[in-house]
Amino acid sequence: MSEARESAIPNSERAALCRRYRLPEPVRVTRPTMPPLEKYHEYLETIWASKWLTNNGKLHEEFERRLAQYLGVEYVSLFCNGTIALLVALQARRINEGEVITTPFTFPATAHVLYWNRIRPVFCDIDETTLNLNPACIEHLIGPETKAIMPVHVFGTPCDIEAIQSIADRHGLDVIYDAAHAFGVRYKNRPIIEAGDLSVLSFHATKLFTSIEGGALISKTDAEKSRIDFLKNFGFADEETVIGPGINGKMNEFQAAYGLLQLDMIDDEIAHRRKLTELYREGLAQTPGIKVHQEVPDVQRNYAYFPVCVDADEYGTSRDALYDTLKEFNIFTRKYFYPLCSQFPCYTALPSADARNLPVAERVAKCVLCLPLYGTLNEDTVRTICAVVNGLCAH
């Protein structure tokens, strides 16, 4: 039953459901909430007049300052995207050999930046509730080659930062958080991006907060921010001094302008997503086999994603069958994060990638489904999606 790929309700019932609930337009897992075009145009005029397109321009400066203020942290370095920010985070801490412990339940970028820094990823199992690294599984993976831990706040849910920090302190390891999903999240009333040594945000177009492409690296000291800023600009400290093997990770003025406009909209975006999340929770509360992500205490959430787990036996249909059937209704969900990074051909030979070491991650990757959630999604559409998910349940 759990491997069933077909919708378990009869075809005639499914066709009737489709006639009633099929959405007129495709609804994707996410859409960016666009700022007013006139306002972006005003920024374009400023850029045109200044002829300053990139390399630490005025808008970049303003965005970095206002972003730090909004996020409640002191040291923000803007990047062209989150992946390069992660790559530079490792270089900033001089981690470019050995092993780093990370989660397999993440976007490929997390594991790939390790590989690109010549580091062996060591995959560690996850916690069933938070879907983040399970601290209880970390310690036995630490060996003489271990340099750092790279946890991910998956779907914006904070990792167990206290437990992870105490393991890192005991073993003298760095902690670099992939906080790509955690824009604006607070834990015990502090920004989650303060945790660990460094944190990386992503501002990709699919993210809660976007600068088209973009990202930021959050550091703790003046000296570290300077090193990061040099590293993202080829290592240049001044016109004639290169402090190290840097890269081009700079954010340009067009991205910064877009980011500045997003800052004016982000609180409304989060508030609307919160409302939609509540509607989903209500609408799916009684659905057998649809397990909604549990709230974690002391967290001010950002409502970046709405993941559910489909229990094929209870729901009567597998996650994959539901994913396929929803398309007939014009509902385009995503299986974030399936397959696991440990299942990619480039990593399967690693001993830590063995499925027997990752039972929770393996199980979650087979049942997780992210339903559409974004600021311009309307409440009726969420009600319809719930009605379809309920209607397709075989029990």
Ligand code: T4K
């Ligand atoms: N670490 C983690 C944990 C991450 O999740 C990510 C990125 C990173 C690191 C790396 O950060 P960046 O280097 O990307 O800054 C998307 C994003 O490309 C990726 O940024 C993101 N995670 C990941 C979770 O999602 P795809 O392959 O699912 O994107 P795509 O093109 O299929 O888009 C999904 C849906 O979004 C589309 O069906 C429609 C909508 N969309 C997309 C784009 C690009 C739009 O409406 N407009 C758009 O411009 O990866």
